[in-house]
Amino acid sequence: MSKTHQWPIDIVDALGICGWIDDQGGPTGITTSHIFTLIQSRNTQTPIQGYTFIPDTKKIYGCIQYRNDNISGGNFNTGCVFQ
Numbered sequence: 001m002s003k004t005h006q007w008p009i010d011i012v013d014a015l016g017i018c019g020w021i022d023d024q025g026g027p028t029g030i031t032t033s034h035i036f037t038l039i040q041s042r043n044t045q046t047p048i049q050g051y052t053f054i055p056d057t058k059k060i061y062g063c064i065q066y067r068n069d070n071i072s073g074g075n076f077n078t079g080c081v082f083q
Helices: 011-023 032-044 057-067 071-078
Strands: none
Touching: 011 057, 011 071, 032 057, 057 071
8 A cells, every 4th residue: 555645744843832932942941032033923924944833922922921930821822831
């Protein structure tokens, strides 16, 4: 039996915003510069370099909450589970 469909899978893309946050050092590694990068990605509807997701407003707000040391609020808005 031969394959009829094949799609490349990138682990970073599969993790989306949670993987991106983890790559920045976790929720405590989020900086103001990271927030601006997310906003630019949303406004231009262009994924962040090296990723394929485009963050929505709720996920950006979650990252702002991480930046302000509100882990539970950040988790609620991003859908991630960080401690």
